Amino acid sequence: MKSVRWMPSTVILWVVALLYVIPVAWFFLSSFKPGSELFSLPLRLFPENWTVSGYETAWNRFDFARYFRNTAIVAVVTTILTVIVSAMTGYAFAKYKAWWLKVFFICILATTMLPTEVIMPSSFVVVRDLGLYNTLAGIIVPSIITATGIFMFRQYFSTVPDELMEAARIDGVGEFRLFWSIMLPLARPIAVVLAIFSFQWRWNDYIWPLIILTDPKQYTLQVALRSIVGADNVDWSVLLSASIISLVPMVILFAVFQRQIVSADINSGLKD
Amino acid sequence: MSAPSSSTSPTTAAAATAPGTSGSPRKPRRNRAMTIAPAVFIAVAVVLFLLFFVWPGALAVIYSFTNYRGVGNSLTFIGLENYQKLFTDETFYSSLSRTFLYALLSVPAHYVVSLAIAVLLASSLAKGKTSARIIFFLPWLISPIVAGVIWRWLFGENFGLVNYLLRQLGGEGIHWETDATAALILIVIVGTWGSTAFNMLLFIAAIRNVPRSYLEAAQLDGANSWQRFRRITLPLLAPTSFMVILLTTIGSMKEFAMIQALNGGGPGTQNMFIVQYIYRTGFERANIGYASAASMVLMVILVIIALIQMRFDRKRDLA
Numbered sequence: 001m002k003s004v005r006w007m008p009s010t011v012i013l014w015v016v017a018l019l020y021v022i023p024v025a026w027f028f029l030s031s032f033k034p035g036s037e038l039f040s041l042p043l044r045l046f047p048e049n050w051t052v053s054g055y056e057t058a059w060n061r062f063d064f065a066r067y068f069r070n071t072a073i074v075a076v077v078t079t080i081l082t083v084i085v086s087a088m089t090g091y092a093f094a095k096y097k098a099w100w101l102k103v104f105f106i107c108i109l110a111t112t113m114l115p116t117e118v119i120m121p122s123s124f125v126v127v128r129d130l131g132l133y134n135t136l137a138g139i140i141v142p143s144i145i146t147a148t149g150i151f152m153f154r155q156y157f158s159t160v161p162d163e164l165m166e167a168a169r170i171d172g173v174g175e176f177r178l179f180w181s182i183m184l185p186l187a188r189p190i191a192v193v194l195a196i197f198s199f200q201w202r203w204n205d206y207i208w209p210l211i212i213l214t215d216p217k218q219y220t221l222q223v224a225l226r227s228i229v230g231a232d233n234v235d236w237s238v239l240l241s242a243s244i245i246s247l248v249p250m251v252i253l254f255a256v257f258q259r260q261i262v263s264a265d266i267n268s269g270l271k272d
Numbered sequence: 273m274s275a276p277s278s279s280t281s282p283t284t285a286a287a288a289t290a291p292g293t294s295g296s297p298r299k300p301r302r303n304r305a306m307t308i309a310p311a312v313f314i315a316v317a318v319v320l321f322l323l324f325f326v327w328p329g330a331l332a333v334i335y336s337f338t339n340y341r342g343v344g345n346s347l348t349f350i351g352l353e354n355y356q357k358l359f360t361d362e363t364f365y366s367s368l369s370r371t372f373l374y375a376l377l378s379v380p381a382h383y384v385v386s387l388a389i390a391v392l393l394a395s396s397l398a399k400g401k402t403s404a405r406i407i408f409f410l411p412w413l414i415s416p417i418v419a420g421v422i423w424r425w426l427f428g429e430n431f432g433l434v435n436y437l438l439r440q441l442g443g444e445g446i447h448w449e450t451d452a453t454a455a456l457i458l459i460v461i462v463g464t465w466g467s468t469a470f471n472m473l474l475f476i477a478a479i480r481n482v483p484r485s486y487l488e489a490a491q492l493d494g495a496n497s498w499q500r501f502r503r504i505t506l507p508l509l510a511p512t513s514f515m516v517i518l519l520t521t522i523g524s525m526k527e528f529a530m531i532q533a534l535n536g537g538g539p540g541t542q543n544m545f546i547v548q549y550i551y552r553t554g555f556e557r558a559n560i561g562y563a564s565a566a567s568m569v570l571m572v573i574l575v576i577i578a579l580i581q582m583r584f585d586r587k588r589d590l591a
Binding site for chain 1: 305306307308309310312313314316317318320321323324325327328329331332335342388389392393395397398399400401403404405406407408409410411412413414415416417418420421422423425426431433436440465468519522526528529532533536547550551554555560563564567570571574575578
């Protein structure tokens with residue numbers, strides 16, 4: 001009797017998991033079919049003639065190298081700035097007391113309720129008036145502050161005992177050096193988790209680059225992909241492989257940081 | 273628009289000069305250091321907050337009373353005209369109510385599915401949890417645009433695998449592209465699929481924090497696993513549940529990218545949600561004034577939703 005107790009939950013778990021993986025598997029396998037096979041009935045799960053011609057066409061027709069570079073610049077630079085700014089702000093919230101810190105904390109909390117999508121027409125005007133229209137900086141700068149990152153650091157730093165700070169202060173360590181050489185290294189695990197999440201947000205960002213970038217030379221991957229989807233006659237053989245190509249960096253990121261991602265304790269975090 | 277920007281400049285100056293003074297500890301001036309240090313730490317965030325939240329927020333209020341078209345600085349105040357027009361705009365109403373309907377359908381779906389998967393993954397009974405976990409994380413890697421493309425490929429009305437299988441089984445293909453209801457259901461499915469990983473992470477962390485002793489005590493008292501879940505785990509998950517529901521509601525209200533790739537809000541404009549409506553009026557029709565009025569309405573709705581949910585949360589804490 002006891003030996004079959006694992007059966008029901010295991011079966012349910014794997015049926016659901018199968019439902020989650022089928023769309024991706026079907027898409028991935030289709031990308032290796034030649035154009036003639038994509039719509040020919042009966043549909044087959046596996047390609048009859050495996051080919052990478054779709055990948056070749058997609059790679060040659062679209063300037064992927066450029067889109068990858070643009071997206072990588074945006075994702076990496078924003079991530080670095082996000083981690084630094086979130087660490088500083090979260091630290092101030094956790095370890096100092098002042099009425100204006102409380103006020104600003106509420107302001108940051110409010111940004112989670114009012115995402116920028118809501119006020120995008122005027123956000124666009126602001127970015128344009130700052131001279132950042134159609135530049136990568138126009139995507140990077142507005143995305144730096146995220147409530148999630150700030151809350152993650154705030155929660156972490158509030159678990160660090162105050163005695164540690166007092167001891168350092170008595171030894172004559174200044175406030176800034178205390179942060180940079182003692183507290184920030186302590187928070188490295190949080191920095192790694194936030195960096196992974198921030199990279200993912202920015203790599204997959206769509207609406208903001210769509211509004212800010214008009215020159216195809218500045219396009220990020222997502223906007224470039226959308227230009228294929230938006231065409232009147234979708235060229236599926238190109239779209240399938242182009243989409244798969246765009247996933248490669250995220251898959252690598254996941255493979256490398258799988259442990260951190262899957263066990264990330266983002267209890268204090270909010271979605272961005 | 274100059275007022276908010278000028279008020280930010282002193283902060284900018286402070287942010288630029290202050291880090292230079294770091295490293296020099298001034299013990300006699302401890303108290304001043306304790307004020308200056310946090311001010312410096314938050315300075316960048318304050319500047320960015322003022323630039324990209326307060327300034328656009330204020331501009332949106334101003335623009336909503338003008339007929340600004342996005343070029344030049346010529347503003348003509350037209351009073352409440354935008355709002356009056358908005359309240360008689362059929363497209364606005366239909367996109368707003370479609371967004372509400374979507375939120376109403378997707379919030380329970382997201383909640384139940386991600387909680388159920390989290391429970392399964394945290395249970396000691398199920399096998400193969402590590403590999404299953406990776407599968408559930410797959411959608412997290414995939415951008416909303418690619419997610420839309422993937423599901424469009426699977427649910428294509430004439431070429432998709434799903435309709436093909438339905439026809440093979442003797443049924444008829446469902447009109448995923450031309451029937452508004454089927455298209456909306458598909459959006460709910462894709463949205464749930466895409467956000468499971470994140471919500472699941474929140475739930476798993478919270479389930480782990482449920483004290484084992486409570487569950488064991490209940491088991492000794494003869495409570496079955498459903499009773500243990502219903503009476504112990506679920507109440508203890510309340511704070512996480514609250515957060516997931518709040519975030520999902522806000523997320524649903526601003527759903528945009530995935531739908532763009534999935535069906536573009538189609539058929540026609542029948543599944544056009546509010547953010548797409550704002551994007552269309554503001555950018556494709558360059559009617560920033562009018563779009564800002566729609567933004568203000570959405571903003572008020574979001575604030576009301578957040579306040580209601582917070583009030584609800586507080587009430588439950590007291591009980």
